[in-house]
Amino acid sequence: MAAQNRSAMRPAQRSVQHLHHWEREMQKLLNLIADLLHDDAGVTSIEYALLGMLIAVAIVGSVSSVGDAVKTLYESIAAKMP
Template sequence: MNTITHSFAEWRADESGVTAIEYALMGSLIAVAILGAVGATGASLLTLYTNVSVAVATAL
């Protein structure tokens, strides 16, 4: 019985899984921020390239 109690206490004291979860959360937040930035930049780049395309087509 003492071995089971000792094993359970070691399992509860182990924080390596907590660190992995924290890194996963930080990585997912960074990914969401990158996707948001790319989405916002992509829309403005589309407008820019459209304007350039129209200007080039008009000049020809």
């Protein structure tokens, strides 16, 4: 009768071992997600991209306004020439 009890418990023990394996795998997944949420490397590159875009917009704006002023200056000089 003791042998019957041992064989009857084995599937239950396998089930418990499977559950523990599932819990370990789930914990690994949760740790991976937490690591990704706390990773700052992507944020830094996005900040640099935004900063570069802001600088590019400032350059384009200043060049276009200076370009208009230079164009007006050259046109006035050209009009005064014979």
